[in-house]
Amino acid sequence: MQELSFLALWLTGGAAEASRLPLALLLVFGTAKLLAELFERLGQPGIVGEILAGVILGPSLLGWIAPNELLKTLADLGVMFLLFRVGLEVKPSELMKLGGTATVVAMAGVMVPFAFGWLILAAWGAPRIEAFFLGAAMVATSIGITAQVLAAKGLLRQRSSQIILAAAVIDDVLGLLVLALVSSMARGSVNLLEIGMTALVAVLFVVFIAKWGTRAVGRVVPRMQASLRVAEGEFSLALILLFALSLAAIWIGIAAIVGAFLAGMALAEGVGQRVRDLSHGATELLVPFFLAGIGLHVDLRAFQTPSIISLAVVVLVAAVVSKFIGCGLAAWPLGRADAIRIGVGMVPRGEVGMVVAQIGLALGVIPQSVYSVVVLMAVATTLIAPPLLKLAYRGIESAEAAEDGLRLG
C-alpha cells in the first residue's frame, strides 16, 4: 500500500498546497459577486453584499476563511488600485479650489467623533487613555468605501464628491497625528516637536504632489511614453508611479492609499483611455478582496454579554451621528443637500479604525472587549454608509451617469 498512499499523498498534499490560491479566489470573489448581484436586485448597493461576503465566510458565521497573508496581499493591492482609479477621475485643479471647505470638513470630522468616543468611555468609567484611544479609533474616514460607491454610480465629479475625497485625504493625515498623540500619551509623555515634524512632512508631501507633481507628470509621461518600445508602456509608467507614491506615503507616515490616490490624480489629465481601461481591469479583479477582507475581520462571537452589546450599539450610533453632524455642519454653507451628502459620505471608518484599535491592544491600553467594539463599528459603518449615500444622491445619479457614461465599479 505504500506506493498507493504515496501517490495519494502527493496528489492531495500537492493539490492542497497548489489549490490554496484558486480556492481562495473562487470562494471570496465568487461569494462577493454573488451577494453583490443579490443586493443590486434588492435595490441596495452591491458593495454591501461584497462586505457581507467576508462576514459570512469569516469567523462570525461559516468560518471557512480566516484573514491570511494571501488575502491581505490581494486586499491591500485592491484598495491601492481603487484609490488610484478614483484619483484618475479627479482633476487636481478642481480639487484644489475646494481645498478650504474640505479642510474645515475634515477638521470638524476629526474633532466631533474624537469627543464622542472619549466622552462615551469616560461616562463608562474607563481610564482616560482608554477613552482617548476609542476617540482616536473613531476619527479617520475610510475613503475606499465612499469612493467605490460614488465611482460605481458615476458621481465622482459632483462638488460634494470632490469635497468628500479631499476631506478624506486630509482626514488621513489628521488621523495619523491623533494616533501619534494618543500613542505617545499611552507611553507616558508627548513629544510635540516630533509629531509636528511628521505633520509638516505629510502636509508638504500631499500639497507638493497635488500642486506640482501633476504638472511634472503631465509633461514627462507623454514624452517618455512616446519613446518607449515596451508594449503598454504608458500603463507600466502609471503603475510605477502608483507603487512609488504609495511607498513614499508610507515612508512619510501616511497611508499607502493616499499615495495611490495622489498618483492617480497626478495622471488624471495626462493619460489616455487605454490606461483607464487597463487599471479598471486590475481594479475589478482586486477590489472584492478588499471589501470582503473588511467583513472577514469582524467576529460576532465576541458580543455575548449585555454590557458589551450595549457598548457596541452606543459606539456605533455615536460613530455615525458624530461624523454626520461634524462634517455636515462644516459643509452647511454649501446648502442642505450637499451638507447631507458630505456628512453621510464621511461616515465609513473601515480599516483605519481597526489599525488604531490594534495598536491600543498591543500597547495594553484598551481591553479585548473595546477592540471588538471598534472592529464592529468599523465594519458596520462601512455597511451603513452605502445605502445612505444612495439615498443622499438620489436624483442626481441617473443624470450624470447617463450624461457621460462614466462607470467605474
Place this chain on the structure above:
Amino acid sequence: MQELSFLALWLTGGAAEASRLPLALLLVFGTAKLLAELFERLGQPGIVGEILAGVILGPSLLGWIAPNELLKTLADLGVMFLLFRVGLEVKPSELMKLGGTATVVAMAGVMVPFAFGWLILAAWGAPRIEAFFLGAAMVATSIGITAQVLAAKGLLRQRSSQIILAAAVIDDVLGLLVLALVSSMARGSVNLLEIGMTALVAVLFVVFIAKWGTRAVGRVVPRMQASLRVAEGEFSLALILLFALSLAAIWIGIAAIVGAFLAGMALAEGVGQRVRDLSHGATELLVPFFLAGIGLHVDLRAFQTPSIISLAVVVLVAAVVSKFIGCGLAAWPLGRADAIRIGVGMVPRGEVGMVVAQIGLALGVIPQSVYSVVVLMAVATTLIAPPLLKLAYRGIESAEAAEDGLRLG
C-alpha cells in the same frame, strides 16, 4: 527619550511592515519593465529582461529579494491570467483540428528529452532512479514563456503557434504521468492502475472542456450576462470560470494554468472586447511577477566546482537539443519552417521542471547539486527560447501583427 524612540519605532516599525507590499511591487515591477525596455531597444524580446530582473534582484546577484509568499501569490496569479488571456485568443474549433499533430509533437517532446536526461546521468555514473528524475525534470514544456512571446508579437493565430499551445497542454498531462511514475519508482514500486486512472481523468477533463465546455459557455454566458445587474458582470463571470477551472485542474491532478487556458478558450468565442481589455489590465499588472519570479529561483552561487559546471552545461545543451529535435522531427510533415518554429517553441521548461526537482530533493533521490542544475536548466531554457522564437518567426511577425493589430503583451 522613551517617547521619541517609541514614536520612531512605531513609525518605522509600522512603516516597515506596511511598506513591504509597495516596496516589492516597485522593485520587481519597476526593474522588470526597465530591463524589458532595455532589451527591446537592443532588439531582443522584453520577456528576457523581465526574467533577468529576477536573477539580478535575487540571491545570485543583489540578494535584495528572496522568493516569498507575497511574490508567489502575484506570480501564480500572473501565470494564470497569462494563460487565460492566451486562451481567449484561441478558437477551440481550430485547435481541435490540429489535435493529432499536437499529440505526436507532445509525445516526441516527452520521450526524447526524458531519454537524454536519463542517459546523461547514467553515463555520469548516477543511480538509475536519480537518472530517471533528471529525465522527468526535462520533460514538461513551460507554456507560459512561449505563449507570452507569441502573444506579444501577435502570432497566436499561426498554425505553428496553435500546435505549440495544444502540444504544451498535452505535454503537461504527460509530464504529470512521468512524474507520478518516477515518484512511485523512488518509493519502491509502481501502481500502474492508479496512474492510468489519473491519466484518464485528466484527458477526459481537457477534452470535455475543449469540446463541450465551449459550447455550453457560449450559450450560457451571454444569456446570464444580459440579466446581471452588477457592474462589469460579464468580466466577473469570466473570472469565476477562470478560478473554478483552475481549481478543478488542480483537483484532477494537472496544473492550474491548464485550467486557466481552458477557461480562456471556452470563452474565446462568447465574450466581447471589454472582457479582453479588462483581462489584459490584470495580465499586464501581474505577468512581470511571474517572469521575474522564475529568475528569482536561480542561485548562481551553487556553481563553483568544474564538475557541477560541466554537468550544468551538458544538461542545458541536452535540454535544448532534445526538445528541438523531438518536437521538430515530429512536426516535420508540416514543412521545415513550421517544424523549426515548433521545435524552438517547446524548448522552455520553466517552473514545471523545478517542481519535479523539488520532489526529487524531498524524496532524497537527487542530490542538491542535481537540483541546482535542474533549476538553472529551467531558467536558462526560458531565457534562450524567446530570442530563438523571434528568429524562427522572422518575416511572419510584421505581416500578421500589421494585419489585425492583435498585441497582447
